Amino acid sequence: MVGVPAVATVAVPVALGAAGFTGAGIAAGSLAAKMMSAAAIANGGGVAAGSAVAALQSVGAAGLSTATTAAVTAGGALLAAIFP
Structure with a gap:
């Protein structure tokens, strides 16, 4: 399953965008907005x-860093090796 690491590397930014973490900021009414609201309330505003x-x-706005991309790819490769 050579494709699993590549899919994992691509899927993370896509999933974050779908949750509302976008390059333009947190999307109104999204899961990200609810998380931000809860975090702000918990931290006093x-x-x-x-x-x-x-x-x-940060990842939603700028994408994954090289180190994070490598880690996600390695994690996907490990999972592919464990669960062939």
């Missing part, structure tokens, strides 16, 4: 830097 919501928005 703002989303903390380094939080899950902040990290997901």
Whole structure:
């Protein structure tokens, strides 16, 4: 299953976009907007830097870094090796 790592690498940004983490910001009414609202309420009105919501928005806006792409690809390859 050589295609599994490639699919995983492509699927992560696509899934984040579908959840509402976009290049233009968090989409109104999306799952991302609900997550952002909950995080802001929990933190007294703002989303903390380094939080899950902040990290997901960063990936949604800029895409995966080279290191993250390599990690996702390696994870997909490992899964393909374990579950042929």
